[in-house]
Amino acid sequence: MNASAMSAxxxxxNAASAAEQPTNVPGYDEPVWxxxxxxxxLERLLRTGEFVITSELAPxxxxxxxxxxxxxxxxxxxxxxxxxTDGSGAHCHMGSLSVCSLLTRLGxxxxxxxxxxxxxxxxxxxxxxxxxxxxxxxxxxxxxxGVQTGDHPEAKPVFDLDCMSLLEIARTMRDESTFQxxxxxxxxxxxxxxxxxxxxxxxxxxxxxxxxxKVMAGAQFVQTQxxxxxPRLRExxxxxxxxxxxxxxxxxxxxxxxxxxxxxxxIRSNVPGVHIPDSVIKRxxxxxxxxxxxxxxxxxxxxELREIPDVSGLHVMAYRQEHRVTEIVERSGVLGTRRPWHxxxxxxxxxxxxxxxxxxx
Numbered sequence: 001m002n003a004s005a006m007s008a009x010x011x012x013x014n015a016a017s018a019a020e021q022p023t024n025v026p027g028y029d030e031p032v033w034x035x036x037x038x039x040x041x042l043e044r045l046l047r048t049g050e051f052v053i054t055s056e057l058a059p060x061x062x063x064x065x066x067x068x069x070x071x072x073x074x075x076x077x078x079x080x081x082x083x084x085t086d087g088s089g090a091h092c093h094m095g096s097l098s099v100c101s102l103l104t105r106l107g108x109x110x111x112x113x114x115x116x117x118x119x120x121x122x123x124x125x126x127x128x129x130x131x132x133x134x135x136x137x138x139x140x141x142x143x144x145x146g147v148q149t150g151d152h153p154e155a156k157p158v159f160d161l162d163c164m165s166l167l168e169i170a171r172t173m174r175d176e177s178t179f180q181x182x183x184x185x186x187x188x189x190x191x192x193x194x195x196x197x198x199x200x201x202x203x204x205x206x207x208x209x210x211x212x213x214k215v216m217a218g219a220q221f222v223q224t225q226x227x228x229x230x231p232r233l234r235e236x237x238x239x240x241x242x243x244x245x246x247x248x249x250x251x252x253x254x255x256x257x258x259x260x261x262x263x264x265x266x267i268r269s270n271v272p273g274v275h276i277p278d279s280v281i282k283r284x285x286x287x288x289x290x291x292x293x294x295x296x297x298x299x300x301x302x303x304e305l306r307e308i309p310d311v312s313g314l315h316v317m318a319y320r321q322e323h324r325v326t327e328i329v330e331r332s333g334v335l336g337t338r339r340p341w342h343x344x345x346x347x348x349x350x351x352x353x354x355x356x357x358x359x360x361x
Contacts, residue, residue: 086112200227
């Protein structure tokens with residue numbers, strides 16, 4: 001090999017080596033690894049084939065940051081990321097961006113939910129930049145529940161965007177470093193983009209097609225509605241494989257405990273999109289302790305779902321039973337010997353340090 005060829009080969013090897021190195025980006029403590037969109041733990045775990053657990057923080061009706069810290073501490077050491085909900089059910093609570101602001105500085109991995117219901121594209125793009133600047137690595141793009149379902153039915157809905165257009169805008173901001181208007185960003189948000197999915201309601205054949213559209217729009221992971229019907233989920237996953245999208249998106253399946261047969265019947269009749277088979281209600285109604293049976297049902301479902309190849313993780317939604325998430329995950333054994341991140345030490349302002357000392361010492 002002549003000197004010129006050797007020089008070209010060396011340059012190629014150096015370029016390849018550089019391409020394999022992580023890249024430091026503004027606003028984040030960790031670098032972005034090659035082939036990743038974000039520096040976040042959730043994306044790293046999913047891309048390395050780990051089975052993940054996520055959960056939802058019930059945002060407080062409070063301006064006290066301690067209320068947020070205490071709710072997040074319920075999940076310490078047992079979940080890989082926490083959803084900060086954005087007016088879930090069209091009810092007023094502390095906003096998603098504010099919860100992210102409090103918890104990212106403690107080191108928690110947040111999934112910032114962004115609903116199209118309450119803000120136009122100008123405000124939403126600002127929130128994407130704001131979340132990324134605080135270190136948020138994951139964003140879940142949602143159309144949002146209608147205002148008629150919440151506690152302010154007289155509120156004016158915005159819906160300037162829907163989940164598809166929001167995904168496209170967020171992806172453009174990240175990958176092309178521009179606003180939707182075409183104006184250039186000085187620094188792009190390095191975020192892992194997600195969406196919601198519901199395999200459990202009609203029309204069943206349309207659900208995989210809708211997921212395919214979300215993937216085309218930019219979704220890299222999805223969190224599903226509650227799963228109480230595993231055969232239906234298996235059929236949905238089969239259809240996603242036929243569409244060729246099973247290897248293009250990480251599917252995190254929603255699970256959660258039911259308090260009683262009466263609760264299950266009420267949810268089935270009154271909460272749009274939640275499908276609960278008669279067999280589940282029969283199991284709860286025949287139990288001596290329905291609440292404990294609901295916990296065991298959730299654990300049984302988690303163990304069954306863990307064995308399905310196309311399921312990348314579980315999203316544990318324990319409404320009003322958040323204090324039992326740790327128990328549920330531990331008893332299910334779905335994480336094996338792996339333990340998610342735990343805030344052994346908080347760095348930052350004195351308020352956070354004081355909370356750490358009170359909570360863990």
